[in-house]
Structures are given as structure tokens and as C-alpha cells.
Amino acid sequence: MNYILFDGPQRNDLLPFTFTRPVADIRIGVLTIREKWENLLEERTSTKTEDHLAGKWPLKVSEKNILIDSSVIPTKSLVEKIVSLNSNEKLIKGDKLIAYFQSGEKNIDVSSLEPINFEEEILTVDNTWDIFSKNGEAIELDFEMITKGRSSAKIDDSNFVKAVENIFIEEGAVVENCSLNASSGPIYIGKNATIMEGSLIRGPFAICQGAIIKMGAKIYGPTTVGPYCKVGGEVNNSVFFQNSNKGHDGFLGNSVLGEWCNIGADSNNSNLKNNYAEVRLWNYNTENFARTGLQFCGLIMGDHSKCGINTMFNTGTVVGVSANIFGSGFPRNFIPGFSWGGSAGTTTYKLEKALETMELVMKRRDVELTSHDRDILKHAFDYSAKWRKA
Numbered sequence: 001m002n003y004i005l006f007d008g009p010q011r012n013d014l015l016p017f018t019f020t021r022p023v024a025d026i027r028i029g030v031l032t033i034r035e036k037w038e039n040l041l042e043e044r045t046s047t048k049t050e051d052h053l054a055g056k057w058p059l060k061v062s063e064k065n066i067l068i069d070s071s072v073i074p075t076k077s078l079v080e081k082i083v084s085l086n087s088n089e090k091l092i093k094g095d096k097l098i099a100y101f102q103s104g105e106k107n108i109d110v111s112s113l114e115p116i117n118f119e120e121e122i123l124t125v126d127n128t129w130d131i132f133s134k135n136g137e138a139i140e141l142d143f144e145m146i147t148k149g150r151s152s153a154k155i156d157d158s159n160f161v162k163a164v165e166n167i168f169i170e171e172g173a174v175v176e177n178c179s180l181n182a183s184s185g186p187i188y189i190g191k192n193a194t195i196m197e198g199s200l201i202r203g204p205f206a207i208c209q210g211a212i213i214k215m216g217a218k219i220y221g222p223t224t225v226g227p228y229c230k231v232g233g234e235v236n237n238s239v240f241f242q243n244s245n246k247g248h249d250g251f252l253g254n255s256v257l258g259e260w261c262n263i264g265a266d267s268n269n270s271n272l273k274n275n276y277a278e279v280r281l282w283n284y285n286t287e288n289f290a291r292t293g294l295q296f297c298g299l300i301m302g303d304h305s306k307c308g309i310n311t312m313f314n315t316g317t318v319v320g321v322s323a324n325i326f327g328s329g330f331p332r333n334f335i336p337g338f339s340w341g342g343s344a345g346t347t348t349y350k351l352e353k354a355l356e357t358m359e360l361v362m363k364r365r366d367v368e369l370t371s372h373d374r375d376i377l378k379h380a381f382d383y384s385a386k387w388r389k390a
Contacts, residue, residue, distance in 0.1 A: 010023070311326065
């Protein structure tokens with residue numbers, strides 16, 4: 001059987017992250033959504049996504065295909081239902097299409113398929129704020145899947161540890177003279193990760209392969225530090241996708257950072273309005289501010305965006321792809337992609353200059369900025385133009 005993860009209509013509500021990746025490659029919990037599906041299916045997947053992403057994530061079609069909505073977080077029981085689908089069936093949860101069978105390359109009328117209702121609750125990522133607000137549940141699911149039947153590496157005696165049964169350390173990780181409190185949720189420490197001395201970690205928490213927590217950091221769960229990120233200061237209920245840095249003091253709370261982001265020293269975001277009201281977030285799909293239903297909501301930052309030292313972000317700020325933010329005062333709570341400036345105003349960050357910087361940043365970690373990447377970033381640049389100032 002060939003498994004395809006498709007971007008459903010919610011992909012536009014997940015911008016700016018889906019400017020530069022399919023929904024399946026969003027990280028929530030320990031793993032990306034794709035990694036979760038491939039782990040449980042024990043099969044590789046391909047992607048049905050937007051044309052500008054298809055070069056980097058090509059679609060593979062065979063005689064027998066099952067297409068799965070990639071906004072759905074898999075569980076063992078859900079996977080069992082999906083792999084048993086017959087050629088005339090689709091799996092649904094209420095009015096949500098989860099998966100369906102397709103023969104060959106010809107698209108089918110999904111409405112004509114026999115519906116099979118999935119009885120259990122499902123976890124979905126439908127909005128940007130779901131990534132941090134549902135991160136605790138996702139960490140719990142991933143922790144159970146990753147660690148089942150395995151033994152943790154030894155925890156160094158220099159650490160203060162609480163609820164040791166909820167802590168798992170992979171080979172090559174270095175954790176010394178730290179506080180690891182897993183009484184409120186599991187703590188997962190990935191291969192070759194480092195948590196420097198004096199750090200205070202409260203679960204649910206995940207640090208992925210090769211990532212670093214700087215000395216004296218204070219991390220409140222549910223928080224995920226993705227592969228090769230560097231994080232310091234105070235962090236609460238936030239998700240770092242991969243290769244992003246917040247290496248110094250300053251607060252980040254109820255937030256999501258994509259890949260290749262950098263937060264300058266002593267930068268802070270607000271995650272609670274002064275009047276304690278519900279936070280609204282910019283939505284690219286409606287071109288308006290959407291109700292989140294949340295009282296705590298911080299910073300949403302797309303790939304390759306950066307801010308200078310002492311930057312202040314208002315509650316519920318959305319930053320697009322490759323913005324460069326600096327200066328005193330609070331910038332707007334929606335900063336379009338490829339903007340250059342801050343509270344005093346912004347201009348366009350020229351695409352050629354932005355690509356030059358990206359290439360240098362990625363080269364430091366031996367990662368190539370490919371022609372596919374350039375095409376994707378040009379699409380994000382063009383798409384964001386209507387909201388930018390010249």
C-alpha cells in the first residue's frame with residue numbers, strides 16, 4: 001500500500017508555516033506529523049500539497065493508495081482503522097475526512113465513498129496556535145511511542161530528578177547539574193542533545209537531536225526544542241521547529257518558531273493582554289484577526305525571520321517568512337514576510353539580500369539552500385507583497 005499525506009483546507013490557516021512546508025512537516029510534540037505517521041505505519045509517505053512545494057516534496061502515486069489528512073495526529077488505533085480501508089471506503093470523524101482509498105492516479109469523488117466513522121477522539125492541528133496549545137498532549141503520545149520497550153540512558157547523579165520514570169535520555173545526550181521535574185509530564189532528551197548546568201526543566205518537555213539548552217535556562221512545559229536549536233533564558237509552552245535559536249536571556253511564551261529563526265538577546269514577548277481578554281491572531285486566509293479562544297498566546301514566527309536585541313513583541317504577534325525586526329517600541333502585531341524594520345515602520349527586505357543571508361546562515365550548519373528552497377521562498381515573497389510597504 002502507498003500512503004500519501006495530503007494538505008487539507010486548513011493549510012491556509014497554518015500560514016506562515018505552510019508557506020515553506022506541507023502540513024505534514026510541522027513539528028508538534030517530539031516529532032513532525034510526518035514522522036509520527038511513518039513510525040506507526042512503518043512505511044514512507046509522500047505528499048499531496050501546493051504546486052510551489054511539490055518540487056521539494058514530490059507526490060508518489062501507485063496502483064493502491066491511501067490518502068491521509070496530514071493535520072490529524074496518528075494513534076495506534078487510528079492507524080489500524082486506516083490500513084484496513086477497502087477500495088470503496090473513507091474514514092471520517094463527524095464531518096472531518098481523515099483518510100480515503102484511491103486506485104491509481106485518477107482522482108475520485110470522495111463523497112461517493114462509503115463512510116466509516118472513527119469512534120475515538122482525534123487530535124488535529126487546524127490553526128497555528130494549536131501547535132503550542134496541543135503540544136502537551138502530542139508530547140505524551142510521542143513519548144509513549146518512542147520509548148515503549150526501550151531503556152533510557154543513565155541519568156547523571158549530579159542532577160536533581162523528580163518522577164524519574166517519566167524521563168528518557170537517548171544515547172550521547174549530556175545533562176549534568178540540572179533540575180529535571182517530570183511530575184507534571186514526561187521529559188524526552190534526544191540523541192546528542194545538551195542541557196547545560198544550572199538549567200531548570202519542567203515537563204512536558206522534549207529536546208530533539210543535537211539541540212542545546214544554555215546555562216541557567218528556565219523551561220516550563222509543554223515545550224519542544226527541535227533538532228539543532230539553541231535555547232536560553234525563560235521559555236514557557238513553546239515549540240521550536242528546527243535550527244532556530246533563542247540563545248540568550250529574555251522571555252518566550254505560548255509561541256511557535258519555524259526553522260532558521262533567531263531571537264536577539266533580551267528580547268521578550270507578551271503572552272497575556274493587560275485586560276486579560278481573548279487573544280486574536282492574524283489569519284492569512286481571511287486577511288483578518290481570528291479568535292483563538294485563548295487567554296495566553298504569544299509569538300508566531302515563520303521560517304528565516306529574526307529580531308535584534310531587546311525586541312518587544314505584543315501579545316498575539318504573527319511574523320511572516322524572512323522578516324528582520326529591530327529597534328525600540330512594539331512592532332505591529334502582524335509583520336508581513338520579507339519586512340525590514342520595527343515599530344517606526346518597515347520597508348521591503350529585498351529577496352536577493354534575504355537569500356544571501358539565508359545561504360550564509362544555513363552554510364554554518366552544512367545545510368544547502370537548494371533551488372527548490374529558492375523557488376519556495378520566492379513564492380512566499382510574492383504572496384506577501386500585498387501586505388508589505390515598498
